[in-house]
Amino acid sequence: LRDVRADDCVERQVADAVHDGEQPRGAFGVARSPVVFVGARRSGQDQRAHVAAMLEAAAPVAACAPRPTLRVMCAARMHAWVVEHPGPVDGGPLARVERDVPEPAASQVRVRVRVCGVCRTDLHVSEGDLPPHRPHVTPGHEVIGTVDQLGPDARRWRVGDRVGIPWLAQTCGVCAFCTSGRENLCIAPLFTGWDLDGGYAEYALVEEAYAYAVPETFGDEEAAPLLCAGIIGYRALQRANLPEGGRLGIYG
Numbered sequence: 001l002r003d004v005r006a007d008d009c010v011e012r013q014v015a016d017a018v019h020d021g022e023q024p025r026g027a028f029g030v031a032r033s034p035v036v037f038v039g040a041r042r043s044g045q046d047q048r049a050h051v052a053a054m055l056e057a058a059a060p061v062a063a064c065a066p067r068p069t070l071r072v073m074c075a076a077r078m079h080a081w082v083v084e085h086p087g088p089v090d091g092g093p094l095a096r097v098e099r100d101v102p103e104p105a106a107s108q109v110r111v112r113v114r115v116c117g118v119c120r121t122d123l124h125v126s127e128g129d130l131p132p133h134r135p136h137v138t139p140g141h142e143v144i145g146t147v148d149q150l151g152p153d154a155r156r157w158r159v160g161d162r163v164g165i166p167w168l169a170q171t172c173g174v175c176a177f178c179t180s181g182r183e184n185l186c187i188a189p190l191f192t193g194w195d196l197d198g199g200y201a202e203y204a205l206v207e208e209a210y211a212y213a214v215p216e217t218f219g220d221e222e223a224a225p226l227l228c229a230g231i232i233g234y235r236a237l238q239r240a241n242l243p244e245g246g247r248l249g250i251y252g
Contacts, residue, residue, distance in 0.1 A: 076101040080201030082136040086128030093126045094200075097136075101203050104151030108205050111163060116199030117142030117224035121167070125194055133195045141167040141192040142224040143199030143206075144214060156208040164212040165204055166227040169196050184235070 077098050084095035104110045122139040124130040143165035147157045157163060171178050171186035178186050192198045197205070214223045233250050242248050 078202040080138045080197070081140075082138050083126055083132050084136065086126065086132060088127055089123065093128070094139075102197070102205050104149055104154065104205055106152045107154055107208055108151040109147045109154050109157050109163075109208050109211065110149040110151075111143065111145035111165060111204050111206060111211075112148045113143055113145040113199050113202055113204055114162075115144045115220040115224045116140040117228070119167075119228050121228075122193060122198075122200075130194065137194065138197035138199075138201050138204075139193040140199030140201075140204075141165065141169075141194075142227040143192070143204055144220045144224050144227075145199070145204065148203075151208075154208045157211065162214045162216075163206070164214050164223060164227045165192055165199060165206045166210065166212060166231060167191055167193070169210055170207055 078101045079096060079098055081094045082097055083093055085091070085093050087093045102110060117140075119142055121130070121141070125132055125137070125139050145163065145165070147159055147161045147163055150157065150159065168184060168189060169192040170190040171183040172188040173179075173183075175187045177183060183189075190196055192204075192206075193200075212227065218226070236250055237248055240248055
């Protein structure tokens, strides 16, 4: 049985037992009853106890019958904020919804969000100054979290790595800017929290090449703003040709 943490997704539908066409068996060859949970609201310990109690319902079977595999299918759910009605913040443009936990595609990783900062651009998207590029998009592009699942062919990160998800989510890789090391000026980019769902959720997806390693010297809250303002400031420092000991002023 897969152990599903109850606090991962509130009001989740937990499981259906799939038994390959016949009754699943326990350790002693005794047939067990199929188990179905819907809308479970139990702690992990209570849930495991409930599973054990349900599986103890036994029926006699032939001792020589084959032993099938019991698989528990989990329809994982999460909470997220989405832009429902773009407009002034006082009017409540965001709505808290429940949706499926996303599955990473090829070259993507899934991140369990620990912290997400609030940027002025998030307000622009929420208030409609930047019209959302997709309906019910989840804002947030200063994301710190932990990799919890790898997509097919994703090899740059390992499960458990702490990473950051920035504003720039994807570039074309073929325009003059991308091929000259200036992909921040790409003519066909995608942005986190505008084109793609961002970090105002329990989980988020990111292309593995666009995630950042986060040094352990920074706490989650300290690191989050570096994924936007920090990157901009660092680029300004690089572009300024500042002499050693010089001073750089940044505004925005």
